[in-house]
Structure formats: C-alpha cells, structure tokens
Amino acid sequence: MIFLLISLLTGQIIYEMDEVVVTAHRYPALLKDAAVAVMIIEREEIDRLKPLNLGEVLNAAAGVDFKDYGTPGGVNSISLRGVPSNGTLVLVNGHMLNAVTNGMADLSMIDINTIERIEVVKGPVASLYGANALGGVVNIITKRELRRPEIAIIFTPATPMLDDPLHTNDLSVRLGLPVKGTQFDFSGSYGNSEGYRSNSDLTRYHITGSIIHKSERAEVTSFINYSQKEYGIPGPMPLVDSLHPVPQFGDSTATSVFDQEIDRSLLMHLSVDLQISDNIRWHNKILGDRKRTVYNTTYGGWSGDTINEKYDYLTHMFGFNTMLTARWEKLSFTLGLDATYDTLLTKTVSTMNGDTNWHASSNNVGIWTEMQVNLNDILSATPSIRYDRNSAFGDFLSPAIGISYAPTEMLWLKLSAGKTYRAPTFNDLYWPQSGNPDLKPEHGWAYEIRAESSPLPSLFAAVSFFLRTVRDRIAWLPQDNNLWQPQNVNYLAIRGLDLELKHQIANFLEHTVELTYLDARQTNDEIVYDYYDWIADTSLTIYEEVERPAAFTPDFTISSVLNFKLPKDLGFTISGQYESRKVNYYANYDAYPVVSMDEKVLDDYIVINAVVNKQIFNRISLSAGIKNLFDTNYSLQFGNTMEDRDYPMPGRMYFVQFIVKY
Numbered sequence: 001m002i003f004l005l006i007s008l009l010t011g012q013i014i015y016e017m018d019e020v021v022v023t024a025h026r027y028p029a030l031l032k033d034a035a036v037a038v039m040i041i042e043r044e045e046i047d048r049l050k051p052l053n054l055g056e057v058l059n060a061a062a063g064v065d066f067k068d069y070g071t072p073g074g075v076n077s078i079s080l081r082g083v084p085s086n087g088t089l090v091l092v093n094g095h096m097l098n099a100v101t102n103g104m105a106d107l108s109m110i111d112i113n114t115i116e117r118i119e120v121v122k123g124p125v126a127s128l129y130g131a132n133a134l135g136g137v138v139n140i141i142t143k144r145e146l147r148r149p150e151i152a153i154i155f156t157p158a159t160p161m162l163d164d165p166l167h168t169n170d171l172s173v174r175l176g177l178p179v180k181g182t183q184f185d186f187s188g189s190y191g192n193s194e195g196y197r198s199n200s201d202l203t204r205y206h207i208t209g210s211i212i213h214k215s216e217r218a219e220v221t222s223f224i225n226y227s228q229k230e231y232g233i234p235g236p237m238p239l240v241d242s243l244h245p246v247p248q249f250g251d252s253t254a255t256s257v258f259d260q261e262i263d264r265s266l267l268m269h270l271s272v273d274l275q276i277s278d279n280i281r282w283h284n285k286i287l288g289d290r291k292r293t294v295y296n297t298t299y300g301g302w303s304g305d306t307i308n309e310k311y312d313y314l315t316h317m318f319g320f321n322t323m324l325t326a327r328w329e330k331l332s333f334t335l336g337l338d339a340t341y342d343t344l345l346t347k348t349v350s351t352m353n354g355d356t357n358w359h360a361s362s363n364n365v366g367i368w369t370e371m372q373v374n375l376n377d378i379l380s381a382t383p384s385i386r387y388d389r390n391s392a393f394g395d396f397l398s399p400a401i402g403i404s405y406a407p408t409e410m411l412w413l414k415l416s417a418g419k420t421y422r423a424p425t426f427n428d429l430y431w432p433q434s435g436n437p438d439l440k441p442e443h444g445w446a447y448e449i450r451a452e453s454s455p456l457p458s459l460f461a462a463v464s465f466f467l468r469t470v471r472d473r474i475a476w477l478p479q480d481n482n483l484w485q486p487q488n489v490n491y492l493a494i495r496g497l498d499l500e501l502k503h504q505i506a507n508f509l510e511h512t513v514e515l516t517y518l519d520a521r522q523t524n525d526e527i528v529y530d531y532y533d534w535i536a537d538t539s540l541t542i543y544e545e546v547e548r549p550a551a552f553t554p555d556f557t558i559s560s561v562l563n564f565k566l567p568k569d570l571g572f573t574i575s576g577q578y579e580s581r582k583v584n585y586y587a588n589y590d591a592y593p594v595v596s597m598d599e600k601v602l603d604d605y606i607v608i609n610a611v612v613n614k615q616i617f618n619r620i621s622l623s624a625g626i627k628n629l630f631d632t633n634y635s636l637q638f639g640n641t642m643e644d645r646d647y648p649m650p651g652r653m654y655f656v657q658f659i660v661k662y
Helices: 003-008 041-049 054-058 425-428
Strands: 038-040 064-068 076-080 088-092 117-121 136-141 150-159 166-177 184-192 202-214 218-232 260-275 280-300 307-326 331-350 354-374 378-390 394-408 411-422 440-451 459-478 484-506 511-532 537-549 558-568 570-579 582-588 594-604 605-616 620-627 636-639 653-661
Touching: 038 041, 041 054, 041 558, 041 570, 054 064, 054 076, 054 117, 064 636, 076 088, 076 136, 331 425, 354 425, 425 653, 459 511, 459 537, 511 582, 537 582
Parallel strands: 088 136
Antiparallel strands: 038 117, 064 076, 117 136, 150 166, 150 653, 166 184, 184 202, 202 218, 218 260, 260 280, 280 307, 307 331, 331 354, 354 378, 378 394, 394 411, 411 440, 440 459, 459 484, 484 511, 511 537, 511 558, 558 570, 570 605, 582 594, 605 620, 620 653
C-alpha cells in the first residue's frame, strides 16, 4: 500500500500495461483494460525457475494453491483464492482441460516445455466462460511467433540420490518452421521416473503440434495435444508401528503396491479468425477431445478375500464456439455462442461385484455478450452477461460488471462483481445407484477491489481485496437406504487479499514477492448420529449444520524469487515458498452410533529452490540446481484416514538441464 500511496504523489508514467491478454475477455485486449485481476507468466519467468513440473510455476503466483500427491504421474491440480480445484477452469489455448467426470483439470498432462505463457484470471468470469470458473480461469498458451526455423533439444535428468543420476529423466524436442504465411510448430517429449516410494514409477509421453496460416484478413490455426502417462498409485504413506501393521497389499512406504493407472488425453481444435473490417473481427472454433482413464486396484474384502477391480472411463467432447467483436474509439462489443456435447462410457470389472456399465451424456448451449465503454480518458465500464442451457441441470444466468479508473498515469483502480457457478459432474449426476440427477449447480458471487501501480521506474505493485461466496455446494451424504448420494447442502465464504510486487533492484538483480491471505469458512451438514439396523433394514441419520475453517485451505502463503544476472552469461535464481497449516475433517465412529468429527493438520512449511544457469556459446545452455534445498518434510494432500501419513512430497532433488537450440 505504501507504493500505491507514493504513486499518487509523483507525476511521471513508468509502467506501461500493454501486454495482450486473451482469457480476461476471450479476445485480445490490453491488460490495463481488464477490470478483473489478471496475471501473466511469461516463458522467461518459467525458464529462470527451471521447474520440474508446472506446479513450481503456478505456486509462485499470488492466489494460486497447487495440489500434488507427491509421486510422479499423480494428479496435479490447482485452486484459486480458496475455491476447490473443481471450481477452477483450466484451458489449453482456450480448450477446456477439466474432466466431465470429476470437474478437475490434471496439469501433469501438459508438457511444460511447450508453454509460452500462462494467463491467470482470478476474478469473476462465468459471464464469459460459463461453468467451472468459480475461482477463475487459467489459460496455458503454447502458441508462439516464429520468424526463422528453430529446433530445440532439452534433456533434464533429476535424482534424489547422487549415486543414481538418471533416477528421473525428461527428454523434449521442439521444431518450428515458418514458410511464408504459414508456420509449423511441433514438439514431443518422453519422461520416466523410478519414483520415490514403492509402486510410484512413471512413464509418460507428450506430443503437441500446431499449424498457423496468416493472411492480411484471416488467420487459420489447427492444434493437437496428446498426452499419455502410465504410473503406479502407492496411496497415502501408511503408518506402520507396533499398533499399525504393514498394509495387506502394501509395504512400509505404500498403501498398495498393485494399484496402477493409465491416462490418455487427446485435445484438438481448428480455429478461423476473420478480420471483416477495420473494426469488426469474427472468430470461430471447432474443438473436440477424447480422454481415457484405466485404473486397476486390489484390496481386501470383509471376509478376507482378495478383490481385483478395473475401472475404464472414456469421455468424448465435441464443441463449437463463435464470437463477433466490434471495436470503435470509445466502445467495444462482443457477442458469443458456445455449444458442447459430452459423453461418458464407463465399465467396471470386479471379482466381487461383477461387471457394471453405465453411459451418460449432456449438451450445453451458452450465449454471452460483453460491452466495454470508455466513459472518458480515465474511466471505463465493462458489463457482461451469459445465459446457459444445459440438458442435465437446466438454465443458469451469469451477470458481471467491471469498472476501471485511472486517477493518475501510474495508478489503476479496478472494481468487479459477478455471479459464478460450478456444474455438477457426471459422477455426481449419474454414478450407478448413487448419482443424483436432481442436483443444482453450486453458485455464488465474487467481488473484488484491486489497485495496480508503478510508482518507481523499476517497480510494479498490485493489491486485491476480494470476497467469494458459494452456495448449494455438493456433498456426498448417506441416505435412508444406507447409500451415499450427492446433495446441495453446503456453503463456503472466503475473504482475502493478494499482494504482488515486482522490483528491478539493479541491472543484475530482480526481486518478486507474491502473497495471499485467506479467511475461508465452510458451513456443512455434518453427521452427528448414524444408526443402521441390519435385521430390520432401517436406518436413522441425523445431521447438524456446523461452521468450521474451510478444509484444504491455507490461511497464508508467500512466495519470493531473487534472480541474479552475473557476468559471463551466468545467472543464479533462488526461490522460496511458505505455506501455513491446512486442516481436514474425518468422521469418527468410535462411539457408534454417535458420530464426531476429528481434525487433521498438514503443518506449515518452507521450501527453497536454487538454480544456476550458464549460457555456453550461442546455442547451448547448461543449468544445475537443487529443489527443496533444505530437504523439508511436507505434504500438499491429505490421506484417507486420521492415522495415515498423507502424501509426502519428494525431499531434496538434484537436477541438471541441457538445452541445445538452433
């Protein structure tokens, strides 16, 4: 706030917010015109960190909380400003990555070497994007401009043990070729890891390609992304001591040494942009994807026998969107239409329950419009509204308003408010015997006041105060028939602030700080009495509405990056993150039929990473570093019970990276 006050007293313009963003308005716009909080992570920032996964990049951004199961190949997800992962919309070049089965996006399906920039929108944007943007939108952009032929080879071995230097490997190749008005861009990568616990090995493949043709009045883009990973699922780290034996199908480091999974994802789209006139642009996109998950598990039955099960999930999506944008000096207007059709085919093979097959499908049509009005040189308003018609849950209307005010040339004040919602997933709606087709979407309102400023030639600062509410949250609860079923019963309220600071201290030193504070409270219907009479086949379940600190949500996070540019093309980057404790709640049936709730805590932690970069000649660069420099013991995900030891993250990791570019 001090920096923002200084800016009011000085009178020269320093910071030009002329970056182009796509996700804030779904069309190219100046960053200063976006009334919601938007963060841009450029490729240069990613290269400085030399991340081994996408989480290292996103975790450094204010308002972003990365979720990781700690083993190679495990699902990586994010939440924005305390809203759960299934309420954060993740896009790849504007193509939705979230699964229709559980609503989450698995970021491990994206090759980090193909990313050119990441745009994080933390404000209300359901009025443009529709469902699943309760927390905001993250758009991962692989598109880049090519001016000459390029080839890059990147090899990154990493290891927790110096005597095993090839413990984890990643090899990536990228080719780019511009030919007159057309450019070809293709990349492929292969990775493998022995893992850090029993049954945590990984083999993965990524293929990404695009062809872009530009003419004076048109641009045609075709895009494809294929990802596959095969990995072990060790489960939570078991507690093994004199009172807790080794798990039946595990060992001292894994709950299961048999569970395995294969994930495949194919994303494709074809887009055509037409410049109808100097003021009117028409965008069209046809898109489709195919995702398949095959999960094999082994566990013990009540009678002590061994049960093997295989789950096979296959989803398809076909969609189309069109958008017409008209711009004049004081006014811009956009009208858009989105249409999607989703299908799910699931087969379960069980040695205990036999085979189960179920099929589900839904379609959604959304019409939306946005207008940006420049009332004068310092004040603009951006109203927007969207109407969705979904075959599964009916109608939903999402209005929003944003206001931007620039009292000085270096201070921007922004105010936004909007209604947002998350659609019930296919699992919620259609799961055999337990799905609830009468579910309504989770919905709520998001409000934000944001100030951005550059009071000094080398300084940018931003602070956001925000409020989120989510009603009709979906929770799975036991019913009279003793089966669990999802219901719209819970409530979430979040208040908080973000602080972003970027400072070029000297020509050789740059410093960034990202800070988030959250006051998140959940109000849930919790079970306090649960009795079932097996003889009479009757049950009695009593609920009580209880308010608690929100599960899985840290109160405070701060990340910092120091980047040194040293002589002789040498660079040094040190980054760190602190995250406060998180809580989760587990039902306790020890006093059956009375049920209480136990609280489990993931302790706060500090993780420090260090990287040294050296440019060798013009085409070769070498990097070396240590992740988790001080070997911090921490977890980002809770386990399944109060007793287990959750999902520990890897300890100290050594790595090198070789990059050859032509």
